[in-house]
Amino acid sequence: MTAMTTVLGTMAGMKLAVLRHSMSGQKAGLVATGGVLGLVLAGGTLFAAFQSGDLLAAAYAVWMLGWILGPVFSGGGDETLRPEYFTLLGLPPRRLAAGLLAGAFVGVAPAINLLALAGLVILGVRQSPAAALVALPAMLLQLAIFVLLSRVAVAALGIALRSRLGAIGTGLVNGAILAALGQVWVFAIALGQTGGITPEASAVLRYLPSGWGLAAVEGAGTGSWDRTGLALGAMVVLVALLLAAWAALLTRRASAARASARGRRPMTASTPSGAVVAKELRTWSRDLVRTHQLTFALAYGVFFAGAPLLLGLDVMLAWAGPVAVLMAAAMTAGVYAVDGTALWLTLMIPDAADVRGRQRAWLLVVGPPVVALALGLTAVTGGPWPPVLAVTAALLGGGAGIVPLISVYALVPGTDPHRRGGNPLRVSEDDGALTGMAYAVLALVALTGAPAAVVAVMYGWAGVAVGAATGVLCWWGFGLLAQRRLHGHGPELLQMMRTGKRPPSRQGGWVRIDELPKREQIITALCWSVGAIPLFPQGIVAGFLKAQDSETRSWFLALHLPEAFQWPVIVFMVLLGLGIYGLGLWIPYRHRRSAAVPEAS
Template sequence: MSAEPLAHGSLAGTLGKMAVPARMRSAMLRRSLREHPGPAVAGLVGLLAAAWLIRYALHGDRHTLALLAGAWVLGWIVLPLLLGGGRGRVRPTHLRLEPIGGVPAAMGLLAASAIGIGPAVSLVALAALPVHAARHGAVAVLVTASGAALLWLLGLIGSAIALEVVGHAGGPAGALLTGIVTGTAMGVAGSLWAVFPWVSVLLVEAPDTVVRVMEYVPSGWPLSAVAGPPDRGALKMATLVGIVVLCAAAYIMLVRRVISAGVPFRPRGTTAVPLPSEPRRTTAASPAGNVREQRGWLGWLPAATRAVAGRELRAWMRHPLRLQYLAFAVVYGALLAGLPLLSDVDLLLPWAGSLAVLGAAAMSAGLVGLDGTALWLPLTTPGGERAEIRGRAIAWLVLVTPIGVLLAVAGVILAPQVDALAALSTLPALLGAGASVPVWMSLLRVRPVADPRHPTSADNPTDIVSVLVATAGGLLAAAPVLALVVWGPPWVTPLLPLVGLLSGAAAWWGGIRLADDRLTRRGTEVLAAAGQRSRPPETVIPLKWDAEWYRENKATAWALGLLTVGWIPVIPQGVMPLAFGIDGGWIVAGHLEGGAHTAVGLAMVALGVAMLLTGLVLWDRRPQRAVVVADRSG
């Protein structure tokens, strides 16, 4: 038998093995499109954005177009980490049982990654580069088209590397990156009034600073290669090819390592997260003075509360989703306070700490959903419910307080001419509410993740109601300070820090009491919801008036009424006249002017928030039906 047929058969076999990941990805994509319309909707939105980019390329600025193309490629690499894009892709671990080498496996995996809505939309968007270069002739179109293809490959390979390395091995790193990206996006979206003037200037003509920076950004090289000297253009294109080749080589090495090791990629030197070590025991030879040292710096707490606080602090440092939430809150608060500097507005800088604390409280309103069935421990320990509530709250306070204080102090230093007394006075009130109210909300509305042992960025145990209530709790605690700042006489100004401390203490006490009551009276229901072992019992609400049902379920009836009517003072009577200036005939504040208009609007918001919170408390106190847990032993 000649060597030529053998070589041909070997090549055909290798190509067939390389096509396996592509067929797997095609099957996944077809099933996903049939079951979920989300990818198709996202693809339509992406096509609209790509069409706008191509339209801008016809007459827009070259450097701005290069910046937008680079942002698109960077988003392609980062956004899958944020949106859980690794769930529907073929990974190197799927090829462990296939007799295929590292290079063919990597090429097959990249071919599979190229099958999807995202890569297709990105290819359309990057077509804006040759469209812009059409004014320079056919050669320029060919050069920029090849550059766009290289950028597309860079995004494809970079996304694959990021999903494999950050999405698996670097759980904390991926979580921090996701939190920073989401915090940045939300911070920019919340400060569009300050960012938009700069964006409008950038779209008309890029400033000199951007022009100088884009000389060193790969997304700007294809366009500068056809607009500048030929020798420098050839050098930039060769450098871009080299970057793509290096990324491809890195991905091949990564795939070979994963296939040979049989486990997801883990950087050298990293080990599994060790379990918390046993506390040192006091011996007869130990001095009595070392007992407090062995207890640590939280030695003033009861032993059970101290244990829960230590567990929670470790969880905040090790759990990916908790790190993501914390990074989001810090970045979001800092940007909301700092981005207005783009429009020469520094009034919000001292409020950076308060905004970060408020964001951390909102993102902590569903943490019980991450615990799964571990909640049986406090329920079976004498006094465990009390220790669980206080330990969680104290751990949150210990973690977030330094962050809020540092951001507030930094804002005061950066804006010394701004009066920061109000911001500093509301900080303890927000800390007191943020440490306790989210604990209650996470017990009140349990949203368990699919697998608490292996959470991903797409698992979010919070919902909008929990976030709004946790935020409203902080605002309600800070309301006395804000009211005194707006309407108080001048002589109360020195008392604002004391009012903030008292408000924080009151919010702490109220949230702790509500959480204690919830876990003590409804612990079985909370455990069932967190562990997904059995469906929590639902309150049956009749569709017509039933006097007997009302007599037996007064708390439920009042809760439904308050939760339904409570939105009327908040939105129509409060938010609409204050934020949008809508003053209709039935809006009470619309018949007043000046300070009375503002005071009545704020009073309506406070009334509505109080009604909604009361409704939630009453709903929590509704009659509990028996929880039937199926016997799974058989």
């Protein structure tokens, strides 16, 4: 018992120390942004506790899905303490799992989730003092279930990604569930049409592990102590089972996956660019992480666009292809980061047209299934042909151009493929920066489709020509910039990949975010993370819906206001978003000017 207590305390202290010394730069800004958003969600959950138990059960089900599926977007989840670090200590698997679990409770996400679980206490206080007392252990057990489900899901996903069938299956499941979360308004409207949460759905929500704590509190409130005891006992048993499963999965994680013995046809190419294409296509066929990413993107596009069918609406179905392009670009944002230090092979052959080859390979992999989705589903719905074709062409070219461009201009040092360990999703030591890059690519690629979309809506088939021209220009222009950056700053990029540290800014150049004072680092990262919210959904998208006289209001603030205030609020949101982004640019520019003053004197 003493040894176990020592392990628990040591690992929790290690996690706290690592977090305390790593909260700087973009990571601090991302953590702060995630913390603010988490507090908003926790506040919404506490509000649901004042409404009804059914709403609270639904909210906790969403929290559980977030814990399980969040690691897909965050590089395999929070692994500040990686299991591989402790393999030489000879700790028994269950003791190692328990220690890592203690470390997992240290962080912003568990603290915010514990705040959200305080809704159990609120519900208990509303019922009886006994129910309020039962809510306290139920909170802790529920949090332990969420954290363990996340860890088991990550470990199981890592094992599943060792086979092609597992990579495809997990991509389909994750894409479908995250698309459902992205279209939660559809389910909210569907529930509203049926008069709220049905008794059957209410029962299902309480049978889920996320509803067991709620069932225990409600049992205590009604005097059904057998129900309370059964729910709490089931939670204790589930925690023990998940801990045992995690320990077993950690043991399997330590074993290395065997290389495929299947024969491969030799790669042949007549040009340097063709050799890069052949190499990239071979990588796409062998790397199961890329298989998972592509499957996820296609599944997300189909399920995201198909969700409104629950309401009898097929207006989004034709847009499955463009949505899949955006997600594929976001998932493959670190196209050079995943190479690790193998970048030196590219730098040794400067005339190999590496960027052009990667662009062609990306289009050959992503293009055919996306075009098939766009053509097939648009034919099913009967249109709209010009906007869909125009946007698809523009986004394919934009994705092929922006993915390598941002990968070399905002390179996030990646982990060498042979050092990824037991978590294949972890392709970078700085998962926060890689996640931020993915969201940036998502927004930038979406902007490349905006001109074609506007022309197609206004002038019909002329937009298709604009989309094709935009796609070609983005592919050629952004690719040229990426190629020049790769050739001009190749040694610096390789040094960054080897050491994980960015070289100092050149004299007179822009100051990077990690060179700013800590307070400015956090403010700048918050600006780049939050600016998209007022600019795109609350501003540009709301303005588009307003111009189209759409009846959809969803979560767009301006569309819920009286008619006279809608356009002013839309314009204000656009200006606010631009202002936030401008502040994010002005802060490093100000330090650039102040740094240049001593030189001038």
